[in-house]
Amino acid sequence: MGTVSLTTTQTARTSFLLKDPTRYGTETRDAKNKLLENFSKGTKITSTTNKWGNGSVSSRTSAAVDAQYGITKTLDFYKKTFGRKGIANNSKGAQAMVHFGNKIANAFWDPTCNCMLYGDGDGTMFKKPLVALDVTGHELTHGVVEATARLEPTYVDANGNQYGEPGSLNESLADIFGSNVEFYANNPKNPPNYLLGEKLGLAQKFLRRLDHPSLDKLEGTIDYWSSSTYYTEVHAGSGVSSHAYYLLAEGSGKKTIGGVAYNSPTYRGLSVKGIGRTKATAIFYRALTRYMVSTTDFHDARVATLKAAKDLYGAGSTEYKTVDRAWAAVNVTAANTPADRH
Numbered sequence: 269m270g271t272v273s274l275t276t277t278q279t280a281r282t283s284f285l286l287k288d289p290t291r292y293g294t295e296t297r298d299a300k301n302k303l304l305e306n307f308s309k310g311t312k313i314t315s316t317t318n319k320w321g322n323g324s325v326s327s328r329t330s331a332a333v334d335a336q337y338g339i340t341k342t343l344d345f346y347k348k349t350f351g352r353k354g355i356a357n358n359s360k361g362a363q364a365m366v367h368f369g370n371k372i373a374n375a376f377w378d379p380t381c382n383c384m385l386y387g388d389g390d391g392t393m394f395k396k397p398l399v400a401l402d403v404t405g406h407e408l409t410h411g412v413v414e415a416t417a418r419l420e421p422t423y424v425d426a427n428g429n430q431y432g433e434p435g436s437l438n439e440s441l442a443d444i445f446g447s448n449v450e451f452y453a454n455n456p457k458n459p460p461n462y463l464l465g466e467k468l469g470l471a472q473k474f475l476r477r478l479d480h481p482s483l484d485k486l487e488g489t490i491d492y493w494s495s496s497t498y499y500t501e502v503h504a505g506s507g508v509s510s511h512a513y514y515l516l517a518e519g520s521g522k523k524t525i526g527g528v529a530y531n532s533p534t535y536r537g538l539s540v541k542g543i544g545r546t547k548a549t550a551i552f553y554r555a556l557t558r559y560m561v562s563t564t565d566f567h568d569a570r571v572a573t574l575k576a577a578k579d580l581y582g583a584g585s586t587e588y589k590t591v592d593r594a595w596a597a598v599n600v601t602a603a604n605t606p607a608d609r610h
């Protein structure tokens with residue numbers, strides 16, 4: 269991320285704590301490679317110089333700085349863009365624990381401790397701590413979803429894998445807003461884009477992407493809705509609404525944005541002209557926080573975003589019509605809405 273500035277807490281003349289008093293006391297601690305889920309038992313991270321980490325994994329503090337940076341940028345994105353005060357909109361900070369467990373290739377939001385838990389990576393597929401900005405934006409958005417629509421997977425198998433459209437929509441919203449956190453931060457060392465996890469060191473250069481989800485070969489993310497989407501694993505299924513969002517924002521076909529080339533396909537070649545990221549994001553946020561509920565599927569999400577577009581821009585607006593078209597371009601339409609679900 270290069271050099272970034274953070275607000276910290278001075279506890280003595282030459283003692284500083286990695287805690288931000290201007291963002292509801294958001295603090296990062298070290299789990300010391302234990303499976304510690306009680307934030308108060310995490311080790312406080314301090315400095316005598318108020319300079320933290322060295323940008324390399326050789327310093328334990330580097331992961332902590334990246335975590336704290338990602339969380340404060342995510343909180344700022346939600347506050348500046350939507351007036352949201354903290355993840356649950358209750359003026360509370362979001363805590364983090366880095367170096368969680370041993371060789372854990374994951375990062376996740378735990379609502380019980382109101383904290384992000386960051387593993388160090390497994391050393392093979394994920395070689396570094398999972399503290400990338402879009403990963404933090406993704407995980408904290410799960411916290412926002414938990415505090416609003418509470419979208420839930422339709423079922424969970426014995427291995428803990430989740431399936432179904434409301435869960436897929438949850439993963440998708442996490443990617444959409446996670447990507448938006450990058451655009452908000454606009455850090456030249458981490459240029460914003462519609463790719464998720466491009467800093468994780470994966471061979472395919474990203475984990476998922478919004479413009480053409482099926483380019484992902486790791487999780488088999490899908491581009492279009494079909495009746496089998498009801499039974500799809502949630503990360504794979506997320507492609508349907510992520511793709512609709514991208515088309516709403518940027519439109520179909522070839523486009524280069526910030527040096528990244530996109531070529532978003534559509535169902536049956538339907539062309540879509542985007543309305544811009546700002547409006548698309550406003551529509552999806554309003555839909556999430558006003559109209560989605562725990563069982564919202566992709567067809568319900570279409571209706572929710574149409575309602576949000578109507579509220580914001582009017583029923584006859586280009587924005588409203590483009591929401592309808594973007595969903596049609598991922599094969600979600602009024603005509604193919606399953607009768608038994610509505």
Ligand SMILES: [Zn+2]
Nearest residue numbers: 406410439442
């Ligand atoms: Zn997720």
